[in-house]
Amino acid sequence: MADPILQISSVSKNFGGVVVLEDVSFVVEAGARHALIGPNGAGKTTMFNVISGVYQQNAGDVLFAGQNINDIPSRKRIALGMARSFQNIRLMPHLSVTENVMLGQHSQAGILDLLKPIMVMPRAHDKERAVELLDSFGLEAFQGRSVSELPYGVRKKIEVVRALMANPRLLLLDEPAAGLNVAETATLHDFLVEVAERGVTLLLVEHDMPFVNKLCETVTVMNFGRRIYDGPVSGLREDKNVLEAYLGADA
Ligand SMILES: Nc1ncnc2c1ncn2[C@@H]1O[C@H](COP(=O)(O)OP(=O)(O)O)[C@@H](O)[C@H]1O
Numbered sequence: 001m002a003d004p005i006l007q008i009s010s011v012s013k014n015f016g017g018v019v020v021l022e023d024v025s026f027v028v029e030a031g032a033r034h035a036l037i038g039p040n041g042a043g044k045t046t047m048f049n050v051i052s053g054v055y056q057q058n059a060g061d062v063l064f065a066g067q068n069i070n071d072i073p074s075r076k077r078i079a080l081g082m083a084r085s086f087q088n089i090r091l092m093p094h095l096s097v098t099e100n101v102m103l104g105q106h107s108q109a110g111i112l113d114l115l116k117p118i119m120v121m122p123r124a125h126d127k128e129r130a131v132e133l134l135d136s137f138g139l140e141a142f143q144g145r146s147v148s149e150l151p152y153g154v155r156k157k158i159e160v161v162r163a164l165m166a167n168p169r170l171l172l173l174d175e176p177a178a179g180l181n182v183a184e185t186a187t188l189h190d191f192l193v194e195v196a197e198r199g200v201t202l203l204l205v206e207h208d209m210p211f212v213n214k215l216c217e218t219v220t221v222m223n224f225g226r227r228i229y230d231g232p233v234s235g236l237r238e239d240k241n242v243l244e245a246y247l248g249a250d251a
């Protein structure tokens with residue numbers, strides 16, 4: 001039995017008077033490919049923000065590899081081995097692929113502050129590692145290209161490669177398959193399997209259910225800020241709460 005890499009324990013979060021996460025608990029085992037799903041507004045992105053330290057929860061605990069990280073700032077969570085990609089692509093379109101990947105060494109924490117090219121002082125070592133990573137995923141052909149010239153599906157992969165620059169043990173992906181066509185989605189699947197096989201635990205928010213079914217073994221379902229299901233992906237279609245959440249109370 002694998003040890004949990006991430007334990008979410010009774011986490012609640014509100015914004016002003018609005019409760020967005022309510023007493024949510026789930027565990028992600030090391031080496032898992034775990035999905036977090038739920039209708040729009042369920043609180044999935046907020047949960048990612050709590051996990052990565054962008055938001056502080058109002059109650060509950062987040063444990064990473066057994067350590068309580070409630071008081072550890074976002075930037076330091078990356079150093080512990082947690083990385084993240086975003087729902088909307090945040091590559092810098094006019095930099096080359098390699099330059100974007102190199103940003104992964106720097107951009108994980110402050111994120112928006114770091115989207116200023118002026119701040120990027122490339123180091124030879126970063127470049128070597130970026131090139132090596134791109135090569136290892138068969139993306140060497142794109143190295144010198146400007147991101148703005150690349151198909152969307154390739155950009156998605158570059159974004160993940162950028163997150164891997166920080167050498168994460170856990171990678172959080174917010175809707176990686178959004179906006180991809182069928183062929184690109186299939187390619188992304190194989191790519192993420194490869195990432196997982198290198199020892200990176202995957203936790204992803206995703207709306208594309210066939211994609212989740214194929215990639216993930218375990219899933220947590222949220223609705224209106226609460227956890228309504230937690231277990232094997234194979235159990236989803238028979239779960240009454242899940243059916244209700246997706247299809248309405250008549251289901
Ligand atoms: N910074 C914020 N301030 C106020 N409300 C927020 C904030 N972030 C998210 N919310 C609200 O929390 C709810 C859940 O949002 P979100 O986590 O983005 O859902 P999901 O990713 O599941 O679609 C929504 O009702 C959203 O409007």
Ligand SMILES: [Mg+2]
Binds near residue numbers: 044046087
């Ligand atoms: Mg979201």
